[in-house]
Every structure is written in structure tokens, then in C-alpha cells.
Amino acid sequence: MELTKWFSKFLPGNKRAIIFLVDIMIALFIVVLILSFSVFSISRSETSPSSKLQAHRLGQDIFAVLDYTDSLRTFDQITIRSTIDTLLPLGYSLDFTIICNNRVYDSRQDVSSDFVFSGERVFIDEYFHACMVRYWIWLA
């Protein structure tokens, strides 16, 4: 009691309430900071890098096989599209553009903005022109 009285000389009026409020604000700030960091870390970890890696390999595989079976070389758009549809696993979508000398074929319709992986492959067409196919893969 004596001590409180002694302290009250230095803390008159509502200063105690102010200190309490500052205490709460600092505590809340720290809690919010920790929670924000946790949520940020979790949201980052949910966009798995391995799914990007698998999409990358999927695109490489599909267009390598199309190249080795001469479907790309002949610019046969129907065969290319049907082969892609056959090889593409469920849940994935793929669009592509082939640029070949003065010929261009663009299959792009609705490339989703959610997690898109894109890649390229260079090949030689039947007239020995250097051509390029660019593709976009996303999770449907």
C-alpha cells in the first residue's frame, strides 16, 4: 500500500490505463505479425513447386514424342491436337502455337491465368526450316 502510494506520485490520473493499452497494442502487433507470417508461409507452400516440375516434364515429353513421330514436322494440326488430347492426363489443359517460317498455327483459346507453365521446343519441318512450338500448360 505504501509502495502503491509512492508510485501513484509518479503515475497520476489515467496513465496506468495508457500503459495497459500500449501493452495490448504491442502484444496484438506481435501476434498479428506471427500469424501473418505463418499464413504467408502456408500459402507459399501450397503452390507446390513439384507440380510445376511435373507440368514442365509433361510438356517436354508430349512435344518430344510429337517431334519424334513426325507429327510436328508435317504441321498436321489435327494429329497434333488429337495426340495431345490422348496424352494429356486428366486435370491438365494445354494450348500451343507453332511458328514455322511463314506459317503460324495458334491453338490458344482460353489460357487460364491460374498456374500456367510454358515451354518451347525447336524442330525442323519437312522443308528443313527451323520452327518453334511454344506451349502453355495449366491445371484445369
Next chain:
Amino acid sequence: MYRKGQLFSLDFIGSVVVFVLILTGIIFFWNIYTSRFNAQLERETLTFQLVKISDLLVENPGIPTQWNETNVEVIGLVSSDRKLQVDKLSSFMNVTYDKTKTLFNIDQYDFYFRIVDVNGAFIKANGQFIEKGAFPGTAEESIVTIRRIVLYGTHKVVLEISAWK
């Protein structure tokens, strides 16, 4: 004097209870997210490892180039990029399960390997189905499967490799 002390004590107890409740909640959620994070990290690591293994299998002829089950140092199943070679598939089937795990550097995991057509039907090489290892049970929670598209002759086939702990 006594009453003021009591008020202080209630104040203190109340704040301690709130603090302990919040701390317990934070520790509880921290533990949950830590275990989830560790499980995901392990899964990611295994996925990366399987992707690298599948790269070796479908892009390289192996070491030595004409390897067999006795002299194999690095397993590769193709004659050239993404073109499977029947002899190598046969040799691969003859390498023991444990030796394969060691060569793949996945000693702590079990794995299952198979080659199927695009509809999921098994492919045969020299009269036997191309599969290796035990098919994972449904109880295995964290199975990672990598699928690669390759050419088997003129056929487009799917090489699948799965691993789990």
C-alpha cells in the same frame, strides 16, 4: 488494503488464464502446421528425386551404355531421348529390387515401376509385363507417382514410377 490486493490477484489470474489459453492455441496450431509442413517437405523432396530418376530413365542410355544386370552403374532405359530399348527393359527387370533402390538412391523408400499404354493397359517386353516392385497398398498415405510419356517402338506409352515410405 486487503480488498485492493484481491482485485490485483483476480486481474492477474484473469490475464494468466487468457495468456495460457492463447499460448496453448498457438502451440496447438503451430504443431499441426509444423507436422503438415514436414510431411509436405518430405513429399516435395521425394517428388524431386523421382523426377530426377525418371529423367535418367527416359533421357539416358545408362552407364555403361550397353549395361546389363551385373555391370550396371546408372540405369537408363532408352537408346536415345525418350525411345525405350527392349533389351534395357529386360535387363532392368533382372536387376534385383534392393539393388535398384540403391542405384536410384531411394533406399529408405519402397517403389513400384511399370509401363502401360495410354489407356492404362500393361505393356509386355519379351513376353513379360513391364513392372517392378510391389504395388502400393491403399494404406500408404504419401505415395508420389511420376508419369513420363515415351516411345516404345512407334507406340506412345506411359512410364510410371511410384515411391512411398
